[in-house]
Amino acid sequence: MDEHLSLKLDKVIHQKARLGIMSILSVKEEAEFNYLKTQMKLTDGNLSTHLSHLENSHYIRIKKIFVRKKPKTVCRLTEKGRKAFMEYIKNLEQIIGSVPQV
């Protein structure tokens, strides 16, 4: 018997905060730490943990830059991250497609 489609969902991406971060980064070329923090309503610590998780999977790249002498942390998707995210979305669409619509 085939396993259910939901088992194919990438567990790094299938976590509410990380799904949000990946969605944002798929739309914007890059996003700043504080922007992600506000959008995802996360503490510094929690956001850092999720970003590290995504970075360790090579799904995002994190850069420190200086804007008017102030340090900023900027994130963007890697090519691997974009592919993994699109694959994830494709699997979600299949699950949604299997559900009878109301």
Add this chain to the structure above:
Amino acid sequence: MDEHLSLKLDKVIHQKARLGIMSILSVKEEAEFNYLKTQMKLTDGNLSTHLSHLENSHYIRIKKIFVRKKPKTVCRLTEKGRKAFMEYIKNLEQIIGSVPQV
């Protein structure tokens, strides 16, 4: 600033195994414990935990029945569960809609 759509996802449903169980029950009127176990590749213990979680949220109803003197555990969605699942799917569709298509 508005919070990200992913924060609206029901955390009881947004867990791979439970998402699978809810999807299956949205399609089939009812499903048996062993069927869910095979489809979701879960141990008895893990499946029981997920089912209890869904039952405690009043999303599914669990019934023990006898078929040819053998006990069977059968699950089905409640009306509340169906509504919550449809709301979850609607939110997912909005997230997918916000993602640029490849």
